[in-house]
Amino acid sequence: MLPPAPALVTTAGGFLLVLSIVVPVAGVLLAFALGERYVRQVASTVVPVGLAIAVAVLVLLPRSDGHLVYLLGAWPPPLGVALRADGLSAVMLATTAVVICAVAIFAATDFRPQSVEARAPFAFWILLLAIWGALNTIFVAGDLFTLYVALELLTFAAVPLVSLDGRAETLRAALRYLLFALLGSVLYLMGTALLYGIYGTLDIELLSHRVSADSGVLIAAALMTTGLLAKTALFPLHLWLPPAHAGAPAAASAILSALVVKGSFFILVRLWFDVMPGLPGLAAAQLLAALGTGAIVFGSVVALRQERLKLLIAYSTLAQIGYLFLMFPLAFGASGKLESDQALAGGLLQAVSHATAKAAMFMAVGSIYTGLGHDRITGLRGVARALPLSVLAFAVGGIALMGVQPSGASLAKELLLQDTARTGQWWWAVVLQAGGMFTTAYVVLVLSHAFAPSDQPITLIGPAPLSRDLAALALALCSLFLGLLPWDSYLPVPYDATSKLFGIDALSKLLLPVLGGAALAILLSPWPHPLGSSAAWKALMRVVGPLRRGCLGFGSLIERGDEVLRQWSAAGISLLLVSLLLAASMFAAN
Amino acid sequence: MSAVTVFGLCAAAAVGLGLYGLIANPQPLRKIIAFNLLGSGVFLLFGIVGRRGAAAGFGNDPVPQALVITGVVVAFSATALAIALLLRLFQIAGSTTLNSRAAASPRSDPSGH
Numbered sequence: 001m002l003p004p005a006p007a008l009v010t011t012a013g014g015f016l017l018v019l020s021i022v023v024p025v026a027g028v029l030l031a032f033a034l035g036e037r038y039v040r041q042v043a044s045t046v047v048p049v050g051l052a053i054a055v056a057v058l059v060l061l062p063r064s065d066g067h068l069v070y071l072l073g074a075w076p077p078p079l080g081v082a083l084r085a086d087g088l089s090a091v092m093l094a095t096t097a098v099v100i101c102a103v104a105i106f107a108a109t110d111f112r113p114q115s116v117e118a119r120a121p122f123a124f125w126i127l128l129l130a131i132w133g134a135l136n137t138i139f140v141a142g143d144l145f146t147l148y149v150a151l152e153l154l155t156f157a158a159v160p161l162v163s164l165d166g167r168a169e170t171l172r173a174a175l176r177y178l179l180f181a182l183l184g185s186v187l188y189l190m191g192t193a194l195l196y197g198i199y200g201t202l203d204i205e206l207l208s209h210r211v212s213a214d215s216g217v218l219i220a221a222a223l224m225t226t227g228l229l230a231k232t233a234l235f236p237l238h239l240w241l242p243p244a245h246a247g248a249p250a251a252a253s254a255i256l257s258a259l260v261v262k263g264s265f266f267i268l269v270r271l272w273f274d275v276m277p278g279l280p281g282l283a284a285a286q287l288l289a290a291l292g293t294g295a296i297v298f299g300s301v302v303a304l305r306q307e308r309l310k311l312l313i314a315y316s317t318l319a320q321i322g323y324l325f326l327m328f329p330l331a332f333g334a335s336g337k338l339e340s341d342q343a344l345a346g347g348l349l350q351a352v353s354h355a356t357a358k359a360a361m362f363m364a365v366g367s368i369y370t371g372l373g374h375d376r377i378t379g380l381r382g383v384a385r386a387l388p389l390s391v392l393a394f395a396v397g398g399i400a401l402m403g404v405q406p407s408g409a410s411l412a413k414e415l416l417l418q419d420t421a422r423t424g425q426w427w428w429a430v431v432l433q434a435g436g437m438f439t440t441a442y443v444v445l446v447l448s449h450a451f452a453p454s455d456q457p458i459t460l461i462g463p464a465p466l467s468r469d470l471a472a473l474a475l476a477l478c479s480l481f482l483g484l485l486p487w488d489s490y491l492p493v494p495y496d497a498t499s500k501l502f503g504i505d506a507l508s509k510l511l512l513p514v515l516g517g518a519a520l521a522i523l524l525s526p527w528p529h530p531l532g533s534s535a536a537w538k539a540l541m542r543v544v545g546p547l548r549r550g551c552l553g554f555g556s557l558i559e560r561g562d563e564v565l566r567q568w569s570a571a572g573i574s575l576l577l578v579s580l581l582l583a584a585s586m587f588a589a590n
Numbered sequence: 591m592s593a594v595t596v597f598g599l600c601a602a603a604a605v606g607l608g609l610y611g612l613i614a615n616p617q618p619l620r621k622i623i624a625f626n627l628l629g630s631g632v633f634l635l636f637g638i639v640g641r642r643g644a645a646a647g648f649g650n651d652p653v654p655q656a657l658v659i660t661g662v663v664v665a666f667s668a669t670a671l672a673i674a675l676l677l678r679l680f681q682i683a684g685s686t687t688l689n690s691r692a693a694a695s696p697r698s699d700p701s702g703h
Contacts, residue, residue: 145657152664156671163675168683175618175675176688182625182668183612189661190605190632196654197639568688572613 008077013060014070017083017140020053020093024133028126036122040108043125047104050132054090054097061090062489069142077203082142084205087490088348089139092266095352096135098478099258099359100128105471106363107251109463120164124252130157131255138263144192144202144275147267148185151231155181158260161252162244173243180230180240180571184264187227187579191220204274211276213590221279222583224271225288226575231264234288234325235295236574238318239566245314250366253310257317258359262351265324269344272328277338281589284582285328285338291578293431295322298565300438301558304445304524309365309375313358316442320354320401323435326428330419345491346415353400353408353479360397360476364390367469370462377446378527382454389469391450393476398443400479402513403436405506408482415493433512440517445525452530523551597638604631618686622672629665633658 027046031039061068068085076082085093107124134157137150155178163174196202198217199210211217233241245257272280299319306312327347333339367390368383369375384391400407413432420429487493522529523544531537541548564570608628612621640654680686 145660149660149664152668156667159671159675163678166678166682168679171675171679171682172688175672175679178668178672178675179612179618179621179625182672183628186608186625186628186632189629190635192657193632193635193639193654196636196657197642200651568616569613575613576609 008071008082009069010071010074011064011067011069013056013064014068014083016053016057016060017068017070017085018072020050020057020136020140021083021133023049023053024129024136027129028133031122031126031129039122039125043104043129044108046129047101051097051101054093057085057090058094058490061085061087066489077143077206078201081146082203082205083140084142085140088266088269088344091348091352091487091490092139092262093136095355096132096139096259099255099355099475100132102471102475103251103254103359103363104128106254106366106468109465109468110249110251110366120166120249123160124164124249127157127161127252128255131161131260135259135263138266142204144195144204144207144271147270148189148192151188151264151267152185154260154263155185155231158256161256162248164249164252167247169243170247173240173247176568177240177244180237183572183575184227184230184237187223187230188267189227191222191224191227194220194223204270207275208277211279213279215587217276217279218586218590219583221271221276222579222586225268225280225284225582226579228264228268228271229288229291229578230575232261232268232321233318234291234321235298235318236291236565237571237578238295238299238321239568239571241318242311242314242566245317246308246310250310250362250369253314253366254359254362257314257362258355261317261321262355265321265351269348273331273338273340273344277340278336279590280338280586282329282332282336283585283589285332287581287585288325288328289428289431292322292325295319295325296431296435296438298558298562300435300442301524301555302562303442304438304521305526305555305559307376307378307527309368309377309380309446310362312377312442312446313361313365316439317354317358319435319438320350320358323432324351324354326431326435327416329425330416330423330428332423341419341492342415342494343419345487345493346412346419348491349408349412349415349482349487349493353412353482356475356479356482357397357401357407357409360472360479361394361401363468363472363475364394364397367464367472368394371460371464372458373461377449380446380449381452381530382458384451385454386458386460387464387469389466389473390464391447393469393472394450395443395447396473396476396480398439398447400476400482402440402443402517404480404510406483407480409479410509411483411487411493433516436513437516437520440513441520441524444514444518445521448521449527449530523548524555526552526555594638594641597634597641601631601634601638604628604634606631616687618672618676618688622669622676625672626665626669629661633661636661 023046027042031042066087070083072081134150134154138147141147141150159174159178162177163170192202194216198214199207201207230237245253248256296319299315303312303315306315324347327343331338331343365375368387371387401409403409403413416432417429420426604627608624608631611624612628615621615624636654636658640651676686
């Protein structure tokens, strides 16, 4: 959406945008200078300050017309560089601050100095602050090249987090992640060069007034979109995500899964909605949503077949990333332009609720892992009695993620479903409902194992500090009550959307995904069920046995397909194909 | 054929070779070198973009040069990080392949971590 008039002056409170970047970066430098002994003190000072800055932006934004601007050195673009924040930025800044706070509390007992390897805690706290600074830069950057630099900073901070424990397996995962991410960012940079060559500016607002359907611009758009998809790990460009997210320590996985993939997603939203809302065309948006559908099916089915809990959640992240891309075709208005409207609000809400819920789930699994010494799903019997708070945090996070009212995911789903009806694209409504069912399926699967009674009491091998579980639980509750917050001053959410969550049909909206999800969990999970010996289960299996065998066959087929797609050469070819298809559909639309 | 066209074709060739190397070469070190080739192609593209500003009467458009310098620094740090990871991997595992069974199918490790 084009703002009415380009505001080319620094607004009151604009310095907060500078602070949001400078404070975490200063923390990084200070931690380096002071060394390992003081790294926790630095982090525990910077984290509350950063949270306060995010809150201040939230408070100031509605008072200054929904836009904060800071011109660096008082030079207006195109000569200078501007930092801008709108409602989207403010929401993402706040989400990031909340998640980082929770992770910092969680990690405080985990990454004590001299607790594990000497370097790991030092590196963790520095990388945490570096990721925060990079993400904040992405959210407030006003031009495409600053976004590129921030994107690279984010990758450089995220990659070492993957290999924090230094095992060969995680080093491989980190190297794959880095190389594929570099491929993505070079494509983005190439698009930036083309855009600068055509228009002589990279400022988002100036570009949005100047872009036209030039062939160079369309190629740049296709290249940049593909690069960002590779960084976001949208199916089929997801080769790096499962090993990277599953191999990292719990606190690092929470950050990687909740926040890092949202960074490149946010740039994509800026590119499509702010820089060139009229250019991509409906066909390219349908392509993005189709890839998202592929991600939902592959991610969810493979997640249901994982034995390790962390891998299950990593694959669930893959599916949820696909869910985020369903908003693109729904955001097209009658004029054939992308409109920053209800669908965008739905997509962003989904990103926020996934960030909070998924971080909580990864942290809960981290607690379970330290408690049990493993995270095999089949070995989870009785864990609900041994680690009640961890399982509760996982359950609340899962319930929020599957879209039970009043979670953020349920509001997002409601907004997107209304838009499928408005634009007449019923097929995306089917995908949205199926996505909700799949999410329910893997949450139900894990909970049914965790709540199953155990014959012998579980002996915990590791400590279970209360603060860790409380941090995870608080974050999960955050996600569960997101739907009740007053979004309308930041996102284009209709006033009555929240109240619609509790209508008469709320029960059917709740039951449909739950029942469908339970059925999918029974049909697609190959692991022996904890109640497998009960009479009711045997009677059920007599009825659905052949169907289940068919579904398991389908599942193993999908899993093999996923393994092929995660080969480097297959992913490279997919990357080229995606960029060609995007370019072709954009050319066809103009 | 003007100098700008020649350099444009060189940039396209470097990008193409780099892209091919990054996708088709199995060894990580070669992938890193290919990434640098790809990056050089993009930087050359920025140089051409700056040169085209000369048509407007400037000696040369300085903004793309500033962008290229930043880009070179970023690519340099990326290479350094990748090489550091690669060296560490070689020290620990004794090989630098990315497609070992552990990396390709994480399920094959029954003990979990």
